[in-house]
Amino acid sequence: xxxxxxxxxxxxxxxxxxxxxxxxxxxxxxxxxxxxxxxxxxxxxxxxxxxxxxxxxxxxxxxxxxxxxxxxxxxxxxxxxxxxxxxxxxxxxxxxxxxxxxxxxxxxxxxxxxxxxxxxxxxxxxxxxxxxxxxxxxxxxxxxxxxxxxxxxxxxxxxxxxxxxxxxxxxxxxxxxxxxxxxxxxxxxxxxxxxxxxxxxxxxxxxxxxxxxxxxxxxxxxxxxxxxxxxxxxxxxxxxxxxxxxxxxxxxxxxxxxxxxxxxxxx
Amino acid sequence: xxxxxxxxxxxxxxxxxxxxxxxxxxxxxxxxxxxxxxxxxxxxxxxxxxxxxxxxxxxxxxxxxxxxxxxxxxxxxxxxxxxxxxxxxxxxxxxxxxxxxxxxxxxxxxxxxxxxxxxxxxxxxxxxxxxxxxxxxxxxxxxxxxxxxxxxxxxxxxxxxxxxxxxxxxxxxxxxxxxxxxxxxxxxxxxxxxxxxxxxxxxxxxxxxxxxxxxxxxxxxxxxxxxxxxxxxxxxxxxxxxxxxxxxxxxxxxxxxxxxxxxxxxxxxxxxxxxxxxxxxxxxxxxxxxxxxxxxxxxxxxxxxxxxxxxxxxxxxxxxxxxxxxxxxxxxxxxxxxxxxxxxxxxxxxxxxxxxxxxxxxxxxxxxxxxxxxxxxxxxxxxxxxxxxxxxxxxxxxxxxxxxxxxxxxxxxxxxxxxxxxxxxxxxxxxxxxxxxxxxxxxxxxxxxxxxxxxxxxxxxxxxxxxxxxxxxxxxxxxxxxxxxxxxxxxxxxxxx
Numbered sequence: 001x002x003x004x005x006x007x008x009x010x011x012x013x014x015x016x017x018x019x020x021x022x023x024x025x026x027x028x029x030x031x032x033x034x035x036x037x038x039x040x041x042x043x044x045x046x047x048x049x050x051x052x053x054x055x056x057x058x059x060x061x062x063x064x065x066x067x068x069x070x071x072x073x074x075x076x077x078x079x080x081x082x083x084x085x086x087x088x089x090x091x092x093x094x095x096x097x098x099x100x101x102x103x104x105x106x107x108x109x110x111x112x113x114x115x116x117x118x119x120x121x122x123x124x125x126x127x128x129x130x131x132x133x134x135x136x137x138x139x140x141x142x143x144x145x146x147x148x149x150x151x152x153x154x155x156x157x158x159x160x161x162x163x164x165x166x167x168x169x170x171x172x173x174x175x176x177x178x179x180x181x182x183x184x185x186x187x188x189x190x191x192x193x194x195x196x197x198x199x200x201x202x203x204x205x206x207x208x209x210x211x212x213x214x215x216x217x218x219x220x221x222x223x224x225x226x227x228x229x230x231x232x233x234x235x236x237x238x239x240x241x242x243x244x245x246x247x248x249x250x251x252x253x254x255x256x257x258x259x260x261x262x263x264x265x266x267x
Numbered sequence: 268x269x270x271x272x273x274x275x276x277x278x279x280x281x282x283x284x285x286x287x288x289x290x291x292x293x294x295x296x297x298x299x300x301x302x303x304x305x306x307x308x309x310x311x312x313x314x315x316x317x318x319x320x321x322x323x324x325x326x327x328x329x330x331x332x333x334x335x336x337x338x339x340x341x342x343x344x345x346x347x348x349x350x351x352x353x354x355x356x357x358x359x360x361x362x363x364x365x366x367x368x369x370x371x372x373x374x375x376x377x378x379x380x381x382x383x384x385x386x387x388x389x390x391x392x393x394x395x396x397x398x399x400x401x402x403x404x405x406x407x408x409x410x411x412x413x414x415x416x417x418x419x420x421x422x423x424x425x426x427x428x429x430x431x432x433x434x435x436x437x438x439x440x441x442x443x444x445x446x447x448x449x450x451x452x453x454x455x456x457x458x459x460x461x462x463x464x465x466x467x468x469x470x471x472x473x474x475x476x477x478x479x480x481x482x483x484x485x486x487x488x489x490x491x492x493x494x495x496x497x498x499x500x501x502x503x504x505x506x507x508x509x510x511x512x513x514x515x516x517x518x519x520x521x522x523x524x525x526x527x528x529x530x531x532x533x534x535x536x537x538x539x540x541x542x543x544x545x546x547x548x549x550x551x552x553x554x555x556x557x558x559x560x561x562x563x564x565x566x567x568x569x570x571x572x573x574x575x576x577x578x579x580x581x582x583x584x585x586x587x588x589x590x591x592x593x594x595x596x597x598x599x600x601x602x603x604x605x606x607x608x609x610x611x612x613x614x615x616x617x618x619x620x621x622x623x624x625x626x627x628x629x630x631x632x633x634x635x636x637x638x639x640x641x642x643x644x645x646x647x648x649x650x651x652x653x654x655x656x657x658x659x660x661x662x663x664x665x666x667x668x669x670x671x672x673x674x675x676x677x678x679x680x681x682x683x684x685x686x687x688x689x690x691x692x693x694x695x696x697x698x699x700x701x702x703x704x705x706x707x708x709x710x711x712x713x714x715x716x717x718x719x720x721x722x723x724x725x726x727x728x729x730x731x732x733x734x735x736x737x738x739x740x741x742x743x744x745x746x747x748x749x750x751x752x753x754x755x756x757x758x759x760x761x762x763x764x
Contacts, residue, residue, distance in 0.1 A: 056719050058715055059711070079724070080718040080719050081718045081720075081722060081727075084718070084719055084721035085721040090719050092716065092719075096710075096715075098713050098716070098717070098731065099734055099735075099737075100734025100735060100736070100737035100738050101730050101731070101733065101734040101737075106730070109730070113720070113721035113722055117721070170720065
């Protein structure tokens with residue numbers, strides 16, 4: 001939902017970042033307003049996942065230039081946990097397995113950290129269990145997964161559902177979903193996408209990072225951005241995704257070649 | 268760091284064992300001198316505790332042992348209120364110096380060994396990575412009267428036993444069975460059956476040195492679990508602020524088909540050595556769930572030699588959690604005598620500051636189709652030093668053995684050190700044996716995942732550490748919860764009960 005007067009949630013300006021001294025992002029610009037769903041598409045190595053990690057504050061990534069404002073605040077100055085508590089959520093492409101840590105306990109500690117930030121009361125075990133059972137509905141998840149260790153032994157689809165369950169509990173204002181569709185069969189994709197659609201509201205925004213059009217068949221984006229060589233090359237509406245589906249990414253190379261001096265070593 | 272410990276007090280090290288034996292022998296000579304109060308082992312004060320019944324039993328024991336008669340001198344259904352024969356004579360020699368008494372002979376061998384051999388040093392292969400300076404600093408003598416008072420004081424503050432569990436308090440001096448009503452099917456082990464638990468007379472040279480400390484004092488407790496019985500036992504030692512040596516030799520026989528849940532708990536808050544030697548024979552088809560919790564302090568030393576012999580078709584699950592000791596050395600040694608048994612080993616050790624935590628485990632299959640599933644975990648923080656050596660022997664007779672050993676260590680500081688070494692000797696050719704070892708820091712991806720959900724770095728680290736421990740803690744017997752093993756492991760103040 002595009003409303004030109006909606007408040008800006010995230011404003012990325014000329015963002016440059018590197019990992020292991022390898023520059024990956026070369027000047028990303030992106031403005032996201034409340035109510036909007038953005039999709040970032042691009043090939044492997046175009047910098048999509050790096051963008052998501054940098055926004056979430058992964059310590060392995062270094063920002064060398066540029067800025068990110070989240071609701072007017074310098075996001076890059078915050079620790080990962082502070083970003084999460086303020087409402088920035090990263091849905092992982094590969095959710096991490098944590099043996100020995102109960103999923104339920106993890107969800108409760110995370111939810112309470114966010115609630116505390118919002119000035120809400122912490123939930124005790126019983127109250128939290130009521131809440132989590134209600135939110136399980138969003139992704140039609142079996143409560144048995146609450147009793148297991150975080151993501152341990154979960155199938156790909158179960159891990160992604162667990163990600164969306166966390167999103168449902170944390171109620172972020174900006175949700176960045178990194179390849180949430182990867183590894184999902186068509187049924188799981190519908191369930192996960194259904195969850196994302198349910199959680200989208202005029203107050204929050206979603207940034208989908210994906211390779212494929214098929215996710216955008218079930219979640220309709222307001223904007224589609226094509227990323228290449230660490231920057232956003234083109235921005236359009238949902239029809240841009242369809243065009244990519246038809247034409248592939250070859251035209252991207254042509255456009256990149258026309259840009260000079262482009263840092264082509266990225267890949 | 269080590270050189271200093273080992274070049275300087277060499278004479279003291281050589282004399283340590285001899286000094287301890289002299290102290291133990293003082294008690295023993297009195298016993299073997301055999302005055303009319305009955306033959307008493309290491310602790311003369313037992314005589315009065317056990318009362319007059321002791322004399323008769325002691326005499327009886329003499330007869331039984333002297334000719335090796337097989338008959339039990341115990342009534343099948345002994346009155347729990349009556350003092351047990353064993354209580355009167357932790358070590359009941361048949362007569363002074365009679366080598367036919369296996370327990371006495373075993374004790375003498377242990378004493379000779381302590382007299383002959385100095386404290387182990389890093390020049391010896393099994394101690395290559397383990398600094399024994401903390402052990403050398405222990406006064407080589409049993410607890411004095413004042414020490415026993417300190418230990419008793421600490422024991423008063425112990426949590427009450429869990430319902431359904433029978434607790435035996437081991438103070439190294441008084442009779443653990445005094446005033447205790449043993450669970451049905453558990454009874455003192457007649458001393459003519461001690462040999463079933465003791466090592467063969469010619470095997471003592473291969474026994475761990477640390478086992479000799481408790482063995483030199485003689486058995487403190489010897490029990491059997493009757494065939495088909497089911498029981499739960501908690502054996503607790505609390506040294507409190509006492510200093511000196513607490514020798515605990517324990518003999519346990521599980522008859523065929525018996526089932527036992529056993530929890531050993533050893534605690535100390537002073538410069539003491541808790542020296543355990545447990546010899547456990549698990550009969551055919553019997554099941555033992557065995558937990559061990561050892562919670563120490565920077566001056567304390569824990570040394571445990573646990574020898575388990577498994578009969579055909581038996582099942583043993585042994586889980587240990589050792590933390591907080593200046594030096595700990597745990598040697599679980601398991602033999603599947605006829606193969607065809609199942610062994611599950613889980614262990615967790617943590618060392619911090621300048622502590623040394625060492626486990627040397629040894630599993631041997633002497634028949635075919637045995638199974639082993641072993642997981643050893645270690646956490647090294649501060650300048651702590653963790654050592655693991657896991658030996659598995661699969662000789663030719665042990666075809667179709669299925670053994671897996673995994674060592675996972677967590678390094679929490681740059682000054683900490685971890686040495687871990689699987690040691691597989693496989694001669695049989697039709698076997699499945701796997702082993703692996705990892706040493707890692709807290710996983711950055713796991714930390715970031717938790718932090719990206721709003722969990723602070725400190726809480727995330729703690730959650731991961733708890734998760735690391737949980738895998739072993741969850742396998743301890745139920746009564747372990749009383750002892751709050753996680754709090755002790757993480758060095759936290761235990762919450763008020």
